[in-house]
Amino acid sequence: MIFEGLAEKLQNTFSKLKGKGKLDEKDVNAAMREVKMALLEADVNFKVVKDFISRVKERAVGDEVLESLTPGQHVIKIVKDELTHLMGETQSKINFSNKPPTVIMMAGLQGAGKTTTCGKLAKLLKKEGKRPLLVAGDIYRPAAINQLEVVGKQVEVPVFSMGDKEKPVNIAKESILHAEKHGNDVVIIDTAGRLHIDANLMDELKEIDQGVNPHEKLLVLDSMTGQDAVNVAKEFNETIEINGVILTKLDGDTRGGAALSIRAVTDKPIKFVGMGEKLDELEAFHPDRMASRILGM
């Protein structure tokens, strides 16, 4: 719908240029204004948009307009290609350790969807023949442990918990011994939601990281996040050097520009997307689909 809006605007911008062979700077500038608006409306971070636009501009100026396309369509194609490229060419998977158990840790802001995603990932891996163990590493949120236990029951995966008095790093360490003893080849650690500027809790995250050396550290991010996504992703990445991102709540109608923002600042792949509250609603990430979505296609 919005894409049609953008497409239409670009067609209008170019309507006076019928039969033009090459795109000149003036044409491209006019078109890029529309693209810039569309990206900002999609919540792509302001600075990321700026960089993106100047990159696309560079590529588009002097470009031969494909015979099969109008200048408007041609520009959209360049924009979409560039966006897809930025989002990562291929979908990513979990890195499994050749010395099990593989340790996966979730991290992110409050309410992003970590606990739910732990359950979803456990379910997915179980279906692939793994024997996951869920670990209750959130000792703060009221009923967080209970929530993970309910989720564990729903996906029929055991949950390791030591209550809410033990330090999360100790819980994590202990859970790995437990997994080794019980033949669990994947350990999925849930952690408390925390603000990227909360020094104590970010230190705690680092402590867990250093304590158990997870093979996968996944930043769980709400796809409705606005301009702040870059700050969040940057801080988490600097603190624990994440391996990838899981984008949640994409079953909503957000355009999801945060996806582009976090890619741009962390250069880490988006591995999965959350497509609902139910525990089988986790899907692989498709860069091209995300590019279309951000553009509103």
Next chain:
Amino acid sequence: KSYTKIDEDLFEELEEILITADLGVNTTMEIIDQLRDRVRENKTTDPMEVKGLLKELLTEALEEVADPNLNLETTPSVIMVVGVNGVGKTTSIGKIAHKLKGEGKKVLLAAGDTFRAGAIDQLKIWGERSGIDVISHQEGSDPAAVVYDAIQAAKSRKVDVLICDTAGRLHNKKNLMNELGKVFKIVNRECDGLSRESLLVLDATTGQNAIQQAKIFKEVTNISGLVLTKLDGTAKGGIVISVSKELKVPVKLIGVGEKLEDLQSFEPKTFVEALFD
């Protein structure tokens, strides 16, 4: 950056601040246009004064619909709390209940989220923290029935304020919004003549999607106020300017942390000031 005259660069910088604070392109353009007008009208020449004018404009926009008070005249009064997933509904209820109890009110909570794992226990823990009862059914039961029971309990126990939690739901899920509509139908039927608030909780980290959230929740639940949570982070929550402008609903409360007392009344001036920090 310091400016010697009022030029395009200055307006662009201000534009960037607003967009980075999540006001969105449209609202930002509108406000910057108004700013240009005001600069002209006031014959302002000092670039140092322009930011002040912008703050004035933004504060005015918010004050136009500002009303931090909750309408809780009758006994009982009912507060419904709604919003998309994970924004802070249950936590805000814990905080609001604590605040009202501190004001000497008798409060009761209803565990209207029967869907999310652990949601009922989560609300009960919040209730315990301030010694407030929670009416609940089993996980998976009908939320409308819980709310119905809670209203009857509120009436018979002579409770001052009943606060109902609801499950988080995305506004584009028709069936879930219908379910919420049903809950509100019960409330409307059972609470005729009683003071009511329908609070939409928005997460300050949310971008432009909040507008859509507010529009659709307003259609279904007749929103009377907004609660803006997670303002203790680095997100500015500028989206509420667009939302309250467009829907004419005031921001009533803000969440600034995860503790019982981390709730404040919304103050337009302070909020606008923080956009520029």
